[in-house]
Amino acid sequence: MALDDPHGRPPEPPGADGTHAGRVAAGVSAFAGDEVLACGRLLSRVWEQAQDTGPTPDPHPTSCPHCRDAVEGLAPVNAATRALRTETSPSLYALVDRIMNVVRAEVRLGRLLPLADPVRDLRIAESAAARVLRQAADAIPGARAANCRLVRAEQDTEVRVTMTLAAALDRPLTERVHQVRRSVLDAAGRELGLVVVAVDITVVDVLETGPTPGPALSVRGGAS
Amino acid sequence: MIEQTASPRLGCDAPDALLAVRAAEGDEDSFAVLVQRHSRSLLALARCMLGNAQDAEDAVQDAFVSAWRRLPEYRHGAEFRTWMYRITVNRCLTMRRRRPPSLSLDSVLEPATGDAWSQPARAAERDAATAALSDALAELDAGQRVCWILREVQGMPYKEIAHVTRSSEQTVRGRLYRARRSLQEAMGPWR
Numbered sequence: 036m037a038l039d040d041p042h043g044r045p046p047e048p049p050g051a052d053g054t055h056a057g058r059v060a061a062g063v064s065a066f067a068g069d070e071v072l073a074c075g076r077l078l079s080r081v082w083e084q085a086q087d088t089g090p091t092p093d094p095h096p097t098s099c100p101h102c103r104d105a106v107e108g109l110a111p112v113n114a115a116t117r118a119l120r121t122e123t124s125p126s127l128y129a130l131v132d133r134i135m136n137v138v139r140a141e142v143r144l145g146r147l148l149p150l151a152d153p154v155r156d157l158r159i160a161e162s163a164a165a166r167v168l169r170q171a172a173d174a175i176p177g178a179r180a181a182n183c184r185l186v187r188a189e190q191d192t193e194v195r196v197t198m199t200l201a202a203a204l205d206r207p208l209t210e211r212v213h214q215v216r217r218s219v220l221d222a223a224g225r226e227l228g229l230v231v232v233a234v235d236i237t238v239v240d241v242l243e244t245g246p247t248p249g250p251a252l253s254v255r256g257g258a259s
Numbered sequence: 260m261i262e263q264t265a266s267p268r269l270g271c272d273a274p275d276a277l278l279a280v281r282a283a284e285g286d287e288d289s290f291a292v293l294v295q296r297h298s299r300s301l302l303a304l305a306r307c308m309l310g311n312a313q314d315a316e317d318a319v320q321d322a323f324v325s326a327w328r329r330l331p332e333y334r335h336g337a338e339f340r341t342w343m344y345r346i347t348v349n350r351c352l353t354m355r356r357r358r359p360p361s362l363s364l365d366s367v368l369e370p371a372t373g374d375a376w377s378q379p380a381r382a383a384e385r386d387a388a389t390a391a392l393s394d395a396l397a398e399l400d401a402g403q404r405v406c407w408i409l410r411e412v413q414g415m416p417y418k419e420i421a422h423v424t425r426s427s428e429q430t431v432r433g434r435l436y437r438a439r440r441s442l443q444e445a446m447g448p449w450r
Contacts, residue, residue: 066433068440079436086411086439111449112442115392116411118385127299130316134294134323135287141327143285162285169281179273181280201277240277 072101081105148185149192151230161185164227168196171222175214177203179242188232195233196223201240212236275339283330290330294323297340300413301347307408308351310393318354322347337422344415344423348405355401388449395445403438406431 065071070078076095084096085106096102145161165183172180182199196219202211216234223229273292281289298319305315326333326346333342396404405424409415410431417428424431 066436068437078440079432082436082439083432108443109439111388111446112392112439115385115388115446115449118389120412127302130302130319131291131294131298133316134298134320135291137320137324138290138327139287145285165284166286166288169286179277181277182284183281184284199280201274240274243274 074101150228171218193230193232197235199239201242203242279339318350322350341422403434406434407438
């Protein structure tokens with residue numbers, strides 16, 4: 036990203052603007068335009084400490100009048116900033132719908148795969164088949180499919196499935212993988228009519244069970 | 260139009276990385292979960308950067324559509340969230356270059372609650388101060404503005420801001436300092 040960073044102000048000469056150059060603690064580097072307070076602290080560090088949440092082991096800023104004054108200088112900015120943080124977004128549902136409508140209009144079929152029909156005339160898009168097989172894997176508690184690829188096997192009417200999986204560790208992995216394989220094979224035959232000769236599964240991640248990361252919304256798709 | 264949702268349990272515990280892998284293979288339902296999960300914070304970012312709601316929605320929509328198209332090439336070098344922030348920031352910067360913000364932030368803000376501004380008698384003062392902050396933000400250079408919004412409004416850690424802006428943490432801290440200094444000067448009359 037091209038984010039140019041011209042200095043907001045040129046570096047100030049030592050002593051200008053009430054600074055006290057030379058009294059900064061060793062090892063602390065000043066930014067361009069930084070200011071040294073009368074107590075010897077850098078303004079940038081004082082603001083950083085004040086803005087960053089969490090306990091600070093440094094008692095100085097709370098007892099120093101110069102640091103307190105510097106922090107109070109940001110009070111109007113902080114007050115107005117709180118308004119930005121508390122805003123709500125009434126049109127979020129509509130926005131999500133609009134995004135997904137555009138996405139669903141861009142069909143990604145992938146390869147066409149043979150279905151097990153006598154005429155050998157029926158085909159299914161890989162993306163559609165993968166969706167069904169992922170759902171079959173997801174149906175097993177403690178398992179979530181990641182990659183799902185389908186390729187033709189040696190026989191023209193047969194398909195090989197390669198799947199990666201995130202799995203919880205509350206039960207033996209072999210048992211869970213076996214359940215996933217059975218569920219995928221069942222869905223492939225019963226729901227899709229695919230002849231699957233093999234389901235190769237690799238567990239690539241551990242599934243953490245925790246709180247939902249975000250609010251759940253209902254998304255209306257463009258199908259009709 | 261029919262109701263179409265992802266697998267009932269998909270969004271509950273599936274991490275972003277897993278959903279991004281599925282979306283890269285064309286799984287729209289997984290992408291829908293990612294959109295639901297991240298659109299709120301990205302919209303807040305875009306509104307701060309662009310100054311009005313309509314442009315912000317356009318930027319976020321463009322960012323997600325761009326992400327959908329680029330997902331097959333996405334190699335998970337960065338967290339999906341960081342990647343989306345980067346795309347959105349770039350989109351906002353492009354839009355700002357093409358058309359300067361036309362509305363003040365205060366026209367799209369909800370009244371804040373639970374703080375010193377919440378008394379009705381001070382509503383007008385609050386709105387004016389927010390407008391002043393909006394104007395001051397618009398005067399910052401792009402790098403400072405992005406870093407300030409990501410840190411002060413979004414609460415993003417320095418390391419992630421550095422990833423989003425492709426810079427070092429030290430550069431981020433420097434930009435933040437200069438942004439705070441400029442904003443402090445601009446908001447001086449409100450002290």
